[in-house]
Amino acid sequence: xxxxxxxxxxxxxxxxxxxxxxxxxxxxxxxxxxxxxxxxxxxxxxxxxxxxxxxxxxxxxxxxxxxxxxxxxxxxxxxxxxxxxxxxxxxxxxxxxxxxxxxxxxxxxxxxxxxxxxxxxxxxxxxxxxxxxxxxxxxxxxxxxxxxxxxxxxxxxxxxxxxxxxxxxxxxxxxxxxxxxxxxxxxxxxxxxxxxxxxxxxxxxxxxxxxxxxxxxxxxxxxxxxxxxxxxxxxxxxxxxxxxxxxxxxxxxxxxxxxxxxxxxxxxxxxxxxxxxxxxxxxxxxxxxxxxxxxxxxxxxxxxxxxxxxxxxxxxxxxxxxxxxxxxxxxxxxxxxxxxxxxxxxxxxxxxxxxxxxxxxxxxxxxxxxxxxxxxxxxxxxxxxxxxxxxxxxxxxxxxxxxxxxxxxxxxxxxxxxxxxxxxxxxxxxxxxxxxxxxxxxxxxxxxxxxxxxxxxxxxxxxxxxxxxxxxxxxxxxxxxxxxxxxxxxxxxxxxxxxxxxxxxxxxxxxxxxxxxxxxxxxxxxxxxxxxxxxxxxxxxxxxxxxxxxxxxxxxxxxxxxxxxxxxxxxxxxxxxxxxxxxxxxxxxxxxxxxxxxxxxxxxxxxxxxxxxxxxxxxxxxxxxxxxxx
Amino acid sequence: xxxxxxxxxxxxxxxxxxxxxxxxxxxxxxxxxxxxxxxxxxxxxxxxxxxxxxxxxxxxxxxxxxxxxxxxxxxxxxxxxxxxxxxxxxxxxxxxxxx
Numbered sequence: 001x002x003x004x005x006x007x008x009x010x011x012x013x014x015x016x017x018x019x020x021x022x023x024x025x026x027x028x029x030x031x032x033x034x035x036x037x038x039x040x041x042x043x044x045x046x047x048x049x050x051x052x053x054x055x056x057x058x059x060x061x062x063x064x065x066x067x068x069x070x071x072x073x074x075x076x077x078x079x080x081x082x083x084x085x086x087x088x089x090x091x092x093x094x095x096x097x098x099x100x101x102x103x104x105x106x107x108x109x110x111x112x113x114x115x116x117x118x119x120x121x122x123x124x125x126x127x128x129x130x131x132x133x134x135x136x137x138x139x140x141x142x143x144x145x146x147x148x149x150x151x152x153x154x155x156x157x158x159x160x161x162x163x164x165x166x167x168x169x170x171x172x173x174x175x176x177x178x179x180x181x182x183x184x185x186x187x188x189x190x191x192x193x194x195x196x197x198x199x200x201x202x203x204x205x206x207x208x209x210x211x212x213x214x215x216x217x218x219x220x221x222x223x224x225x226x227x228x229x230x231x232x233x234x235x236x237x238x239x240x241x242x243x244x245x246x247x248x249x250x251x252x253x254x255x256x257x258x259x260x261x262x263x264x265x266x267x268x269x270x271x272x273x274x275x276x277x278x279x280x281x282x283x284x285x286x287x288x289x290x291x292x293x294x295x296x297x298x299x300x301x302x303x304x305x306x307x308x309x310x311x312x313x314x315x316x317x318x319x320x321x322x323x324x325x326x327x328x329x330x331x332x333x334x335x336x337x338x339x340x341x342x343x344x345x346x347x348x349x350x351x352x353x354x355x356x357x358x359x360x361x362x363x364x365x366x367x368x369x370x371x372x373x374x375x376x377x378x379x380x381x382x383x384x385x386x387x388x389x390x391x392x393x394x395x396x397x398x399x400x401x402x403x404x405x406x407x408x409x410x411x412x413x414x415x416x417x418x419x420x421x422x423x424x425x426x427x428x429x430x431x432x433x434x435x436x437x438x439x440x441x442x443x444x445x446x447x448x449x450x451x452x453x454x455x456x457x458x459x460x461x462x463x464x465x466x467x468x469x470x471x472x473x474x475x476x477x478x479x480x481x482x483x484x485x486x487x488x489x490x491x492x493x494x495x496x497x498x499x500x501x502x503x504x505x506x507x508x509x510x511x512x513x514x515x516x517x518x519x520x521x522x523x524x525x526x527x528x529x530x531x532x533x534x535x536x537x538x539x540x541x542x543x544x545x546x547x548x549x550x551x552x553x554x555x556x557x558x559x560x561x562x563x564x565x566x567x568x569x570x571x572x573x574x575x576x577x578x579x580x581x582x583x584x585x586x587x588x589x590x591x592x593x594x595x596x597x598x599x600x601x602x603x604x605x606x607x608x609x610x611x612x613x614x615x616x617x618x619x620x621x622x623x624x625x626x627x628x629x630x
Numbered sequence: 631x632x633x634x635x636x637x638x639x640x641x642x643x644x645x646x647x648x649x650x651x652x653x654x655x656x657x658x659x660x661x662x663x664x665x666x667x668x669x670x671x672x673x674x675x676x677x678x679x680x681x682x683x684x685x686x687x688x689x690x691x692x693x694x695x696x697x698x699x700x701x702x703x704x705x706x707x708x709x710x711x712x713x714x715x716x717x718x719x720x721x722x723x724x725x726x727x728x729x
Contacts (some may be wrong), residue, residue, distance in 0.1 A: 607721045607725075608660075608721060615648055615652065
């Protein structure tokens with residue numbers, strides 16, 4: 001392990017800048033956004049330097065560590081606050097700082113009319129710092145700090161416009177749903193500590209043989225719960241749609257490209273646990289498969305462009321989670337899809353933001369239509385992202401998604417066939433709903449119902465979108481060329497235990513199948529949405545559409561199964577508190593008061609009665625002494 | 631005469647004093663009864679000094695007399711003051727400390 005002194009700047013710079021922007025206050029309004037963007041760009045530069053330095057080193061020497069300080073030292077239990085930059089973290093560092101910087105630049109223009117732009121940038125920097133701590137921490141405890149930090153930043157940014165009560169509620173919902181996952185992570189850390197006496201990744205990795213499968217399964221399931229919360233996976237996915245209340249750059253950065261992929265990072269980082277716990281791994285697969293279909297189905301029915309994209313994010317992360325569940329061979333593909341998804345989804349979200357910017361913050365796609373000719377650059381970049389997400393060769397999504405589908409089919413047995421069909425179906429639905437989004441937004445009749453024509457966004461917004469769409473075109477080819485990413489990640493994800501089952505379908509067959517289902521999906525959408533559309537959602541629709549519009553009743557389920565019983569439980573506890581706890585305290589008071597008022601009558605002010613009492617006291621004392629000594 | 635008789639006398643004097651304190655209302659009489667109890671104690675001290683053949687009890691008796699003299703000065707002053715302000719020397723009338 002190499003020692004490095006530079007890693008601390010990844011976290012210190014954005015954290016410091018965030019603190020400055022928040023503490024200096026209004027005086028920083030004129031330069032706050034510039035400072036925050038510069039800081040974000042400089043972390044990206046450090047990331048690039050570290051990447052090339054890492055590439056220059058021999059494979060077994062690539063990871064670097066930096067010990068910051070001894071955090072907890074109790075007896076034999078020692079936790080250092082130390083950072084680890086290895087082949088896996090550098091992927092995330094480059095994604096976070098790179099996409100993060102582009103989104104900072106975009107936000108300068110997007111938020112230029114907002115009075116609170118400085119505060120927005122302070123939160124963005126806070127997010128960058130926390131997310132980098134999350135991926136750079138060398139132990140679960142350090143990761144947990146970053147994990148909570150991004151949760152906080154996400155909460156602050158979703159509720160950035162908290163003067164609208166609905167947005168504040170959305171922020172709270174995201175926070176509460178995330179807390180459920182966080183409990184899972186903290187339980188996983190506790191079990192890991194009880195089992196191994198250690199919380200560092202390297203320490204646990206060495207000891208996995210010593211633990212029983214049951215212990216590893218417990219840790220794995222708790223980690224999966226954590227991943228479900230942060231990555232909006234079934235059954236904790238309901239917050240992501242509402243999280244779109246935040247400003248669009250936030251949706252692009254936090255709720256599409258980076259933070260929501262933290263669950264994928266967590267599972268990949270814990271590969272040594274999941275590889276030894278087949279039940280936990282199976283649960284990962286199930287969660288991934290369910291969510292990718294769940295998200296895709298929801299995506300088909302949403303008229304809010306951001307919510308449609310959010311459902312798509314949910315579904316794509318489902319793909320990644322499913323890939324991580326496929327064992328050693330899947331991790332690299334999950335990370336590959338994560339990186340390509342970071343590019344094309346961020347580009348599409350920023351494109352959606354650009355459309356909203358031109359359309360006076362209208363988000364309902366039924367009120368769009370024909371925007372393509374007014375905003376050509378946005379339309380083209382969005383189109384590139386669209387081709388990437390549905391997996392048209394040679395765009396990025398083709399390389400990454402195909403690999404996942406292929407690996408799923410080849411997982412062996414009925415499991416492989418079921419997963420393969422689920423991923424293939426997901427690909428078809430993805431093609432359908434993304435085509436729907438594109439047609440409703442950029443083609444067809446103009447339905448916005450006012451005379452002002454939409455205008456193209458300023459260059460400061462278009463340049464980041466263009467750069468991201470270049471990424472969504474090229475990243476898939478670059479990452480898969482000569483298996484570059486797979487080989488790069490090999491030392492981290494332990495592919496030594498890889499075993500080759502016989503292949504069900506060859507690579508070409510899977511590609512052909514995927515392309516054909518994508519064509520089917522696209523053509524259904526084109527048939528359905530070509531021509532003039534109404535500017536209101538149709539009323540007479542199938543039951544499935546109604547369900548999809550309501551997020552497949554996840555909110556109702558949560559409300560009926562958790563929220564109402566939880567509230568009634570709390571009401572009961574409150575009553576117990578009033579009756580028992582407060583009752584006990586109050587009755588102490590009541591007893592004291594009544595005893596006092598009884599005893600008070602002894603103090604009658606008559607000297608003679610006091611004297612009598614003294615005499616009685618002395619006499620009884622003498623009597624006692626007499627009895628005791630005799 | 632057996633020396634225990636002095637002790638019996640002291641006990642009787644003390645009892646008379648104690649009963650007087652409890653049953654009498656006039657502050658002067660109560661005060662005299664307290665003096666009686668003090669002197670009963672003094673008598674007991676002196677008797678014990680005689681029984682044990684040393685001087686300690688007699689020394690304590692002198693101390694008691696000094697304390698009693700001081701007490702008479704303070705006590706009579708209080709009683710006179712109370713009498714002046716309330717026109718009564720009854721201890722039951724001076725019961726302002728009750729609730």
